[in-house]
Amino acid sequence: MLAMSKAIVKTRFAPSPTGQLHLGNLRTALFSALHAWSVGGNFLLRIEDTDAERSQAAYTQALQADLHWLGLHWQEGPEVGGPAGPYLQSERAAVYAGYYRQLRAGGQAYPCFCTQEQLAATRAAQRASGRPPRYPGTCAHVSADEAAARVSAGEPHTLRFRVPAGELIEFDDLVRGPQAFRSDDIGDFVIRRTDGTPAFFFCNAVDDALMGVTHVWRGEDHISNTPRQLLILRALGLREPRYGHMALIVGDDGAPLSKRHGAMSLDGLRELGYLPLAITNYLARLGHSYAEDGLLDMQALAAGFDPARLGKAAARFDRTQLDHWQRLALAATADADLAHWAGAACAAVPEARRGEFLAAVRDNVLLPEDVRFWAQALFAEPAFEPAAQSELAAAPVALFEAALQCLPAHDGDFRGWTKAVGAAAGVKGRALFMPLRAALTGHTHGPEMARVFPLLGQQRVAQRLRAALARI
Numbered sequence: 001m002l003a004m005s006k007a008i009v010k011t012r013f014a015p016s017p018t019g020q021l022h023l024g025n026l027r028t029a030l031f032s033a034l035h036a037w038s039v040g041g042n043f044l045l046r047i048e049d050t051d052a053e054r055s056q057a058a059y060t061q062a063l064q065a066d067l068h069w070l071g072l073h074w075q076e077g078p079e080v081g082g083p084a085g086p087y088l089q090s091e092r093a094a095v096y097a098g099y100y101r102q103l104r105a106g107g108q109a110y111p112c113f114c115t116q117e118q119l120a121a122t123r124a125a126q127r128a129s130g131r132p133p134r135y136p137g138t139c140a141h142v143s144a145d146e147a148a149a150r151v152s153a154g155e156p157h158t159l160r161f162r163v164p165a166g167e168l169i170e171f172d173d174l175v176r177g178p179q180a181f182r183s184d185d186i187g188d189f190v191i192r193r194t195d196g197t198p199a200f201f202f203c204n205a206v207d208d209a210l211m212g213v214t215h216v217w218r219g220e221d222h223i224s225n226t227p228r229q230l231l232i233l234r235a236l237g238l239r240e241p242r243y244g245h246m247a248l249i250v251g252d253d254g255a256p257l258s259k260r261h262g263a264m265s266l267d268g269l270r271e272l273g274y275l276p277l278a279i280t281n282y283l284a285r286l287g288h289s290y291a292e293d294g295l296l297d298m299q300a301l302a303a304g305f306d307p308a309r310l311g312k313a314a315a316r317f318d319r320t321q322l323d324h325w326q327r328l329a330l331a332a333t334a335d336a337d338l339a340h341w342a343g344a345a346c347a348a349v350p351e352a353r354r355g356e357f358l359a360a361v362r363d364n365v366l367l368p369e370d371v372r373f374w375a376q377a378l379f380a381e382p383a384f385e386p387a388a389q390s391e392l393a394a395a396p397v398a399l400f401e402a403a404l405q406c407l408p409a410h411d412g413d414f415r416g417w418t419k420a421v422g423a424a425a426g427v428k429g430r431a432l433f434m435p436l437r438a439a440l441t442g443h444t445h446g447p448e449m450a451r452v453f454p455l456l457g458q459q460r461v462a463q464r465l466r467a468a469l470a471r472i
């Protein structure tokens with residue numbers, strides 16, 4: 001019997017290690033991984049570190065740590081290896097050399113000896129006459145002999161791809177549908193820089209093909225690169241992946257998030273205390289819709305992922321939405337894991353009381369800075385907010401006197417205590433609870449008083465009641 005061969009989906013994330021990853025980069029990584037995993041395929045990581053000046057090994061390490069932290073573990077790439085390595089482009093020069101030779105042998109690439117100054121002058125002249133800047137083909141007709149002589153003489157040169165004339169380059173974008181570009185609008189472009197390093201168009205396209213990537217998900221900043229990359233692949237007879245160009249994530253200023261422009265990095269969000277589950281759930285809903293509104297783990301995010309649900313509109317980074325997912329992610333965090341998350345934010349709380357404290361405030365915090373706020377308010381000096389001050393001012397003195405009197409009989413028992421205080425002072429409901437909350441915490445909102453009360457302890461409660469009396 002003939003076995004049906006089912007093509008395995010392979011997607012990839014191919015960042016340049018030139019800065020800390022931001023949410024724009026990470027959504028691309030997330031959707032790539034989710035697409036592969038949604039159909040039992042593989043997710044590959046490739047490091048595009050060909051720009052020696054801007055690339056740093058520390059960023060390569062950092063981006064791998066970021067991906068692991070989010071749960072985006074790749075099946076092929078650095079650390080795990082695979083059949084198509086190495087996965088750092090800086091280690092693939094020998095692979096590229098063979099393909100450069102192939103293009104040159106077929107006349108599809110040629111050395112260009114134009115200097116930066118010459119190229120700049122040409123561009124300026126083209127702009128001045130209203131034409132789009134494009135390489136005019138100066139070196140395209142240098143004879144093979146002359147070119148060889150100049151190369152052996154050590155004349156600096158790039159390698160350019162010879163773009164065929166009069167072709168229509170078409171592809172069906174996974175997000176944006178059918179696309180068509182005229183080859184006549186594309187000047188012969190550089191595929192190897194003067195220093196011998198590969199240009200993006202070239203190594204990115206060649207590696208996708210050699211690594212067996214079936215679907216390239218990337219930001220729409222790359223869409224105009226795609227026809228060039230298809231030309232290279234067609235010239236080399238390499239397999240073309242499908243391309244999907246997603247709308248970019250923009251910041252508050254409307255500009256796309258970018259490493260260069262110092263977008264808030266994942267590292268920055270982690271420092272603030274955002275949880276990986278909050279970030280993945282937030283990103284998965286940014287430009288993609290799920291039937292499910294609740295928090296989903298990576299497996300469920302993959303199961304519900306459908307490329308057909310990707311939107312075309314640019315998405316704006318929205319902290320309020322992120323906070324919504326942070327709230328859900330925090331609610332899903334076990335009590336035992338909260339102390340680690342809160343870290344130094346609990347410093348004001350005696351170590352033995354931290355578990356109890358975190359259990360009391362967990363529904364009232366989003367980030368460790370909020371934990372710090374309540375640690376201060378409950379265990380150090382509360383900073384009285386104006387609303388709390390007004391509550392104290394409006395409450396009868398008798399209320400606080402009764403509160404002090406009833407205290408010894410109801411240690412740690414908030415319900416019993418407030419019942420007794422209410423009866424003794426003749427107040428109930430809001431008029432009873434608000435002034436007590438204000439006196440004990442300095443605020444008119446916050447964690448459940450039934451939990452705060454035992455946490456404060458009789459002595460501190462008495463102190464604060466006396467302080468309240470002194471204030472009014």
Ligand SMILES: Nc1ncnc2c1ncn2[C@@H]1O[C@H](COP(=O)(O)OP(=O)(O)OP(=O)(O)O)[C@@H](O)[C@H]1O
Nearest residue numbers: 015016024025028218219248249256257258259260
């Ligand atoms: N603002 C953004 N929104 C969505 N995707 C983005 C955004 N910026 C970059 N990407 C995507 O992230 C992937 C990795 O890109 P790259 O490493 O070049 O990042 P970059 O932030 O564009 O860097 P740089 O600022 O150095 O150009 C690419 O697929 C790119 O399209």
Ligand SMILES: [Zn+2]
Nearest residue numbers: 112113114139
């Ligand atoms: Zn030239």
